[in-house]
Amino acid sequence: xxxxxxxxxxxxxxxxxxxxxxxxxxxxxxxxxxxxxxxxxxxxxxxxxxxxxxxxxxxxxxxxxxxxxxxxxxxxxxxxxxxxxxxxxxxxxxxxxxxxxxxxxxxxxxxxxxxxxxxxxxxxxxxxxxxxxxxxxxxxxxxxxxxxxxxxxxxx
Amino acid sequence: xxxxxxxxxxxxxxxxxxxxxxxxxxxxxxxxxxxxxxxxxxxxxxxxxxxxxxxxxxxxxxxxxxxxxxxxxxxxxxxxxxxxxxxxxxxxxxxxxxxxxxxxxxxxxxxxxxxxx
Ligand SMILES: [Zn+2]
Numbered sequence: 001x002x003x004x005x006x007x008x009x010x011x012x013x014x015x016x017x018x019x020x021x022x023x024x025x026x027x028x029x030x031x032x033x034x035x036x037x038x039x040x041x042x043x044x045x046x047x048x049x050x051x052x053x054x055x056x057x058x059x060x061x062x063x064x065x066x067x068x069x070x071x072x073x074x075x076x077x078x079x080x081x082x083x084x085x086x087x088x089x090x091x092x093x094x095x096x097x098x099x100x101x102x103x104x105x106x107x108x109x110x111x112x113x114x115x116x117x118x119x120x121x122x123x124x125x126x127x128x129x130x131x132x133x134x135x136x137x138x139x140x141x142x143x144x145x146x147x148x149x150x151x152x153x154x155x156x
Numbered sequence: 157x158x159x160x161x162x163x164x165x166x167x168x169x170x171x172x173x174x175x176x177x178x179x180x181x182x183x184x185x186x187x188x189x190x191x192x193x194x195x196x197x198x199x200x201x202x203x204x205x206x207x208x209x210x211x212x213x214x215x216x217x218x219x220x221x222x223x224x225x226x227x228x229x230x231x232x233x234x235x236x237x238x239x240x241x242x243x244x245x246x247x248x249x250x251x252x253x254x255x256x257x258x259x260x261x262x263x264x265x266x267x268x269x270x271x272x273x
Contacts, residue, residue: 039272045162052170055198056194073231074231108231109227117182117185
């Protein structure tokens, strides 16, 4: 399956600089962005589900990246919320380091196209590149983010 | 927001996670991406804690539906029950309580959750 990551990122679900400094705060702030965008009616259920997923093991996968994820009935399609933190967020990451790039990925359970695992895989693959991570952190606006992701999509 | 309908949605989400975590092939795929998927025990205790808050009569409906279908709680989108794909009668939407009150599909009996948009 060919996944073009740039197609899953949306401007109103981009948080240029998180206020939160820890995992709980970051998950709440990103969930709130989803509620504010009207894609989700209530944030509490999603937040609890994401915490339950974290209880199995942190989704902070190292290199300053976290990909919190899960399925919920409360969302109608696969959605990615992208957030950055220059200061870093404590996320119980595998390498013990704070995270700077966060890609929250939520999908409905009944999703027929089954994009959930392929999209997670594509995010992980894309941010393995130190150059891409650096560019994503430095980008000054969402258009630049889109360009970086498109370039990464082309390179795949 | 912890009304019965939202608790049932949370229970369905948790059961989805428990089921997926128990799927060895899927867990292996996540691990190969670099995620850690540990012991399922915290999910079982979260479930025990959650069902204490749910009304027994709704739990019975949930359990009965779960034994028959993949999901007991399903979304309503485009006025359609996403469990049986039959349309949901207008009365479901006309009540302002559609957002909070537990209602079942007249056709398949599954518990309905109205999506935004
Ligand atoms: Zn139905």
